[in-house]
Amino acid sequence: MHAVELDLPTANTKFETLEASAKRRLDTDVPTLSNSAAWTWVEVDLTHLDMPGAWLEVSSAMVDSLVVFASCQGQALYRMEAHGSGRRWSRAEGALQGSNYPKFPLPSEPCDDLKVYMGVQAGKQLLLPVRVASSSELRAFSLSRDLFYAFYVGIMAVMLLYNLVLYFTVRDRSYLLYTLFLIGVAFSQLFLEGYQGILLGLDSTTWLGMRLVHLIGIFSGVTTILFVQRFLNLKRNAPRYHRLFRAFVMAYGGVLAVLMLGFLNLSFSMINAVASVAILVIPASLEARKQGQKSATFLLIAFTAFLLSVTVFALKEFGVLPHTLWTRFAMPVGSIIQLVLLSIALADRINQLKKESSKAREEQLRVSQLNERMVKEQNQVLESKVKERTEALESQNESLESALQELKVAQDQLVQNEKLASIGQLTAGIAHELNNPINFVSSSAQSLRRDFEDVSEVMERVLALGPEDPELQSTITALQEKIAALDLGFTMKEIEELLTGIEDGAERTTAIVKGLRIFSRMDGDEASKANINELLESTSVILRSSFREEASVVLELSPDDTVVMCQPGKLNQVFMNLISNAVQATVMSGKPFAEREVRVRTRRMMQGEVASVQVAIADNGIGMDEDTQAQIFDPFFTTKDVGEGTGLGLSIVKGILDDHRATLELESKPGDGTTFLITFPA
Amino acid sequence: MIHVLYLDDEEHNLTAFRAAFRRDFQVHVTTVPSEAVRMLQEHPIEVVISDQKMPDVSGVEFFEMIMADHPDPVRMLLTGHADIDAVIDAINKGRIYKYISKPWNEPELKRLVEEASALYRRRAKSTARTxxxxxxxxxxxxxxxxxxxxxxxxxxxxxxxxxxxxxxxxxxxxxxxxxxxxx
Missing domain, CATH: 1.10.287 (Helix Hairpins)
Incomplete structure (x- = not known):
């Protein structure tokens, strides 16, 4: 076989021109189409071919246009031409249709010097394997090829769908890239074999058809790179290769630009050159594997297989390997192996993912269990804390209660103390009050005895006096002298006075004792009927010694019924407290004794059917401002010096009166005095 | 006769006192402090006895009152119940000789008055001698x-x-x- 180079070779080159210019012949079984020229003419020497009804086939699906001259012994037998790679070659002016490869019938007459000139236009640099075979042989081959590619498409479609479904299920971009990669690889194979016409209805007669093989080459290259980057996780495992591959993607961009500018052959060469990137996948895989990417092994095997198949294909193309079924389909088989392996690898990724996810789930479970345990522990801690706190609170509560109890006891004690203080005050007062009458009664009694002795001495003498007494006159004189000496007149007067004193003392003592008896009910808490007037009288008797030299206390008691249901002892305490305060207030006013006055009035009142007894205790003492008035019933409030008053007096008074459902009103003005008005329900 | 002055707001006490001691002493009694002062001026009083609890003027106050013009009579305070403040005042301010509580014990009071009088006389003698x-x-x-x-x-x-x-x-x-x- 010879390739013939011609000046300005075109489709319309004449047979004669070919014959004439066949000077530079290159002996080769597989002529290479020139990249530079649009048309390449090849001379196929078929001398000594003894094969009637044989066909000449150009085993390439990438020939865009073909012009064939068959000649015998320098005589042109016929000229045929055909156009449009990537489609079923139609019998155009003699070309036989029914295959992706262009083929021509050779002359049926035997010829010793059969020569065929083929003018080829492909738009890409390619090998032009030519073979001669019988029609049936070619048809059988074509059929088997179609069958093979049908399987091929089937396998690819299955894997495409499988991975596409996986992509939509798993949403892992690896699957999408894989399907794109698969589309690239599969369509490359199919387009290289000229199936674009059947599949897409595009042949090289159209603008896109002319560039389809280039485009699929670029697409395949780019998707391969993207897939490999993703699959090997080059960004992390081998950033160096990642950057390198990115550079190749850019290069593909450049190729696309060249293609679009119309340099079809140049871009095709560039595509082939850039495709050498596939070799880099091997070291990149190794590097990634070193970084612990186990699936890199799959890629390594897959690409090795693919590259091997490419090698086989190339060797076949260059005639090193024979044209057998295996060598012909080495590349698609290699691509199948590659894609299947990668699909398995991706499936393995699912396993990996599953393992990882189950691991993650286990981890999650572990974490959740741990969490649960921690929560449980925390709960326990919390519970114990709550328990502790509760216990603390309880004990606090207990101590508070006991404190409250103590306070109550203290309060009771204070109230008791207040009561005792009044009793103490009373006792002192009563002692004094009793001591005076006791003093003069006992003293008077002694004096009375002496006076009586004087008187009785005189009386004895008088009794001894008789009418028979001879010296009656002198005895009388002596008696008179005695009487004068004793100053009996004075003595008699004195006796009178002493007796009055004794009587008065007895009366006063009786009054005091009676008052005391009434007052002694102070501790009695039982309710009983008592006359308010009596209570006030006894209280004033008891208090008199205290206030006698401090102020005059005037009782203006109502003649009406002033009996109320009450606790007399407690009311005595109330009256004592209020009257003592009133006396104190008059003393504090700084007025002279004669002007200090406390008036205690009672009266019975009727309001409709409701009867009440009112007690007014009014003094003309110091009085109170409003601030003090507001506070006087507060416990521990006192205007006295520290230690002089407990400050409980009036608060106890208020408490007692509340118990009696009695109202307590207060009227006071600084300087004018104070009036307490108590109203008891009768 | 020893001149004794007794001041008390309680009339009956005065009567009882006079009745008890008129045989032994020259007794002057009154319920009015100003009257007591007049008596001090008119009589050679050797012993002054006063009740502590009285309206207007207390016993101690009365003693303070007469101290300037009549420092010599011996003072004795009589009271119904022991009031520690009154006792302190009586000693510090009233310069009293004795403190007597009611009801009085007649012989003891008599003895105390005699002692007081003796003191008065000793003092008077000493003054005279000086x-x-x-x-x-x-x-x-x-x-x-x-x-x-x-x-x-x-x-x-x-x-x-x-x-x-x-x-x-x-x-x-x-x-x-x-x-x-x-x-």
Missing amino acids: ASYGKNLASLREALAAMKDECQTHVNLEGDAKASWIATLDRAIRWIEQPDSEF
Whole structure:
């Protein structure tokens, strides 16, 4: 076989021109189409071919246009031409249709010097394997090829769908890239074999058809790179290769630009050159594997297989390997192996993912269990804390209660103390009050005895006096002298006075004792009927010694019924407290004794059917401002010096009166005095 | 007879007191403090007894009142119940001799009054003695002064001896005037 180079070779080159210019012949079984020229003419020497009804086939699906001259012994037998790679070659002016490869019938007459000139236009640099075979042989081959590619498409479609479904299920971009990669690889194979016409209805007669093989080459290259980057996780495992591959993607961009500018052959060469990137996948895989990417092994095997198949294909193309079924389909088989392996690898990724996810789930479970345990522990801690706190609170509560109890006891004690203080005050007062009458009664009694002795001495003498007494006159004189000496007149007067004193003392003592008896009910808490007037009288008797030299206390008691249901002892305490305060207030006013006055009035009142007894205790003492008035019933409030008053007096008074459902009103003005008005329900 | 003054706002106490002690003492009683002051002026009162608890004026206040004009009578306070403040005041302010509580014990009160009177009289005697001693001392001084004059004008002594006599007399006079100085 010879390739013939011609000046300005075109489709319309004449047979004669070919014959004439066949000077530079290159002996080769597989002529290479020139990249530079649009048309390449090849001379196929078929001398000594003894094969009637044989066909000449150009085993390439990438020939865009073909012009064939068959000649015998320098005589042109016929000229045929055909156009449009990537489609079923139609019998155009003699070309036989029914295959992706262009083929021509050779002359049926035997010829010793059969020569065929083929003018080829492909738009890409390619090998032009030519073979001669019988029609049936070619048809059988074509059929088997179609069958093979049908399987091929089937396998690819299955894997495409499988991975596409996986992509939509798993949403892992690896699957999408894989399907794109698969589309690239599969369509490359199919387009290289000229199936674009059947599949897409595009042949090289159209603008896109002319560039389809280039485009699929670029697409395949780019998707391969993207897939490999993703699959090997080059960004992390081998950033160096990642950057390198990115550079190749850019290069593909450049190729696309060249293609679009119309340099079809140049871009095709560039595509082939850039495709050498596939070799880099091997070291990149190794590097990634070193970084612990186990699936890199799959890629390594897959690409090795693919590259091997490419090698086989190339060797076949260059005639090193024979044209057998295996060598012909080495590349698609290699691509199948590659894609299947990668699909398995991706499936393995699912396993990996599953393992990882189950691991993650286990981890999650572990974490959740741990969490649960921690929560449980925390709960326990919390519970114990709550328990502790509760216990603390309880004990606090207990101590508070006991404190409250103590306070109550203290309060009771204070109230008791207040009561005792009044009793103490009373006792002192009563002692004094009793001591005076006791003093003069006992003293008077002694004096009375002496006076009586004087008187009785005189009386004895008088009794001894008789009418028979001879010296009656002198005895009388002596008696008179005695009487004068004793100053009996004075003595008699004195006796009178002493007796009055004794009587008065007895009366006063009786009054005091009676008052005391009434007052002694102070501790009695039982309710009983008592006359308010009596209570006030006894209280004033008891208090008199205290206030006698401090102020005059005037009782203006109502003649009406002033009996109320009450606790007399407690009311005595109330009256004592209020009257003592009133006396104190008059003393504090700084007025002279004669002007200090406390008036205690009672009266019975009727309001409709409701009867009440009112007690007014009014003094003309110091009085109170409003601030003090507001506070006087507060416990521990006192205007006295520290230690002089407990400050409980009036608060106890208020408490007692509340118990009696009695109202307590207060009227006071600084300087004018104070009036307490108590109203008891009768 | 010992003159005793008794002040109390309780009339019956006055009566009882007078009845009890009129045989032993010259008793003056009153319920009015100003009357008591008048009695102090009119009678040679040796012992003053006052009740503590009285309206207007307390016993201690009464004692304070009379202290300036009548410091000599011995004071005794009578009270119904022991009031520690009254006792303190009585001692510090009233300068009392005794504190007596009611009801009084008649013999004891009598004894106390007699003791007080004895104290009064001792004091009075001592005062009188002091007074007469002072009077004697003054006469002595006059006599010495007269001697000195005599010595200077009339006695005819030799220079040194005369001056020595006069100096001695001067020392004696000065010693009488200032008993603390050295003779």
